[in-house]
Structure formats: structure tokens, C-alpha cells
Amino acid sequence: MMSSGTQAKLPVIDFSDPNLKPGSPEWDLAKHQVRQAMEEYSCFEALFDQVVELRNEVMVALEEAFDLPLETKRLYVSDKHFYGYFESTTGLLESLMVDEAQVADSIEQGLTTTLWPQGNISFSKTLVSFTEVSSRLEKIIRRMILEIFGVDKYADELDDNTNYMLKLMKYNAPPYGKPTSGVFAHCDKNMVTLLYQNEVDGLQIQNKDGEWMNIKPSPDSFIVMVGESFNALLNGGVSPTYHHVLMKGNNARYGLGLFSGTVTGYHVKAPDELVNDNNPILFKPFDYEEYLGFYFAQVPLGRAGSTLQAYCGV
Numbered sequence: 465m466m467s468s469g470t471q472a473k474l475p476v477i478d479f480s481d482p483n484l485k486p487g488s489p490e491w492d493l494a495k496h497q498v499r500q501a502m503e504e505y506s507c508f509e510a511l512f513d514q515v516v517e518l519r520n521e522v523m524v525a526l527e528e529a530f531d532l533p534l535e536t537k538r539l540y541v542s543d544k545h546f547y548g549y550f551e552s553t554t555g556l557l558e559s560l561m562v563d564e565a566q567v568a569d570s571i572e573q574g575l576t577t578t579l580w581p582q583g584n585i586s587f588s589k590t591l592v593s594f595t596e597v598s599s600r601l602e603k604i605i606r607r608m609i610l611e612i613f614g615v616d617k618y619a620d621e622l623d624d625n626t627n628y629m630l631k632l633m634k635y636n637a638p639p640y641g642k643p644t645s646g647v648f649a650h651c652d653k654n655m656v657t658l659l660y661q662n663e664v665d666g667l668q669i670q671n672k673d674g675e676w677m678n679i680k681p682s683p684d685s686f687i688v689m690v691g692e693s694f695n696a697l698l699n700g701g702v703s704p705t706y707h708h709v710l711m712k713g714n715n716a717r718y719g720l721g722l723f724s725g726t727v728t729g730y731h732v733k734a735p736d737e738l739v740n741d742n743n744p745i746l747f748k749p750f751d752y753e754e755y756l757g758f759y760f761a762q763v764p765l766g767r768a769g770s771t772l773q774a775y776c777g778v
């Protein structure tokens with residue numbers, strides 16, 4: 465389903481104030497804006513100017529990573545960390561995935577020595593800094609949404625059981641500039657997703673009326689989306705953001721996605737406060753990593769829609 469998309473603008477919410485602390489007036493104002501954005505779009509643009517100083521090195525690091533020969537990128541899977549290289553079925557998307565622990569370790573060993581035999585300290589440092597900045601923002605946003613639903617007393621427990629996956633993405637320009645799907649329409653499986661990109665757009669988000677909106681983030685903003693795990697935790701409180709990527713024009717699109725999920729062995733479950741006779745529990749408790757395994761087995765069968773319902777719907 466191709467669509468040129470409408471030019472509607474997502475709500476823009478500013479999280480740059482270093483004094484943004486729970487309970488402050490600034491916090492409550494941003495939380496109010498998050499609540500409205502969630503109700504209307506299940507998505508918003510988050511200004512976080514701390515990311516601007518990293519922008520140039522992040523974009524250079526991305527280009528370098530994708531300039532490497534294919535064999536190098538496919539090389540590495542360790543028992544401890546997951547690191548994979550993928551190409552999409554459309555052939556436009558190439559992506560590299562690393563988990564947070566791997567990013568943190570990589571200055572010493574691991575990722576960079578695998579990609580570059582002599583190591584590449586600056587690449588690692590850039591990824592570490594980017595993960596630090598974006599995960600700080602992710603924690604703020606996740607806590608605000610938990611507060612909106614009156615269950616922020618679980619925020620610390622959730623932080624302790626969160627695992628971040630960083631995805632490096634390159635979408636090649638489509639043949640002859642003809643609009644071509646880069647990623648099929650889906651909602652993410654994890655808790656919260658933060659997307660950051662170069663100046664080439666392509667992300668589209670479906671609004672309540674089923675129309676695709678073209679998304680245009682700025683150099684100091686992230687696009688924030690919610691996934692199926694967060695919806696399950698909130699017992700249906702947020703709609704997972706439905707999105708896809710449509711590539712146009714003659715330039716490659718580079719981007720990074722930070723995906724928060726829960727660690728293996730942790731069961732995602734709606735707290736008792738959100739379950740009652742009027743709101744019966746929607747999903748049985750599940751392990752996010754196990755659910756991902758189920759999801760990836762469904763994709764080749766063309767069943768990539770709302771797989772959580774099929775996996776553990778009540």
C-alpha cells in the first residue's frame with residue numbers, strides 16, 4: 465500500500481531542560497502534552513537538544529559502518545551479546561543491531577574489533593554517547609507515561625529490567641527515485657522506540673483515520689513511538705504506533721533506532737491497578753525475548769500485524 469502521505473505535523477514536546485524532574489511544573493507540563501499526543505497520535509516528536517552535539521559524529525559513524533564489506537558485517541555473534549546484520553526483503557534497507565551491553569563493552573573489545581580488526585575507538589565512543597543520551601530521554605518519557613496511568617511506582621522496577629537495542633539503519637535510494645517501501649507497515653514489539661535520522665525523510669505514521677502522515681523530524685529531535693509490550697503493560701492504555709518507511713528521491717536515508725525492551729526472564733504483565741471488572745486483563749504475562757522469537761517466525765508467513773494478540777491474547 466503506497467501513499468504519498470499528508471503533511472500533518474506531529475506534536476513537538478521539549479525535554480531539553482536539564483532540570484526536568486518528576487513533580488516539577490516543567491515535568492507536569494510536558495506530561496500533559498505527552499498525554500494529549502498519545503491520545504491523538506500514539507506518537508510525538510521529542511526535542512532533546514543534548515543530541516545536537518553528537519549529530520555530525522553519529523552520521524559519520526553510520527556511513528562508515530555501512531561502507532564496510534558485507535562479509536565483515538555478517539561476522540559476529542557471541543554467546544553473551546547479540547549483534548546482527550540484516551537486509552530487508554525490499555533490498556533498500558540494511559541494518560546493524562547491537563545491544564546496550566555490547567555498546568558499553570565495545571570500547572574494550574567486541575563490536576569494533578569485529579568490524580575493524582584494529583578497533584575503532586571513536587565509533588564505539590559515538591555509539592556509547594548516543595545510547596546514553598537517547599536512553600536518558602527514553603526513561604523520562606516512559607516514566608511520564610506510567611505516571612499518566614497512575615502506575616509510576618513500577619518505573620524503577622521496569623528500569624532495572626530494561627534492555628536497549630540500538631539499530632543502525634541505511635535505506636538506499638530507490639531505483640529511479642520511484643517511491644518504494646523500505647519497511648513494511650508494522651507496530652514495534654518492544655516498550656518505547658526512539659528514532660533519529662539524517663535529513664532524508666521516509667517515515668510515515670498512520671493517524672486515527674487511517675491516513676499516512678509524513679514525518680519530518682529536526683536535527684535535535686527524536687520521533688517517539690510506543691510498542692506492543694507497553695500496550696500490554698498498560699492493559700490496552702496506549703495504541704501501538706503503526707508505521708512504515710516509504711523511500712523516495714535519490715538520496716540514502718541513515719537513521720538510528722533505540723528500542724527499549726525487557727530482559728530475558730522478566731514477565732511483562734499489567735499491574736493489578738489497571739485490571740478490574742470493566743478492564744479485564746488483555747494479555748497473559750509474557751517474556752519479551754520469547755515473544756520476539758515468535759514474531760520473527762511469523763514475519764515470513766506474512767503474519768506481521770498484531771502478533772501479540774495471537775501470542776498471548778486473553
Ligand SMILES: O=C(O)CCC(=O)C(=O)O
Pocket residue numbers: 631633647652659667707708709719721
Ligand atoms: O527507519 C525508520 O525510521 C523506522 C524503522 C522501523 O520502523 C523499525 O526498525 O522498526
Ligand SMILES: [Fe+2]
Pocket residue numbers: 650651652707
Ligand atoms: Fe518500527
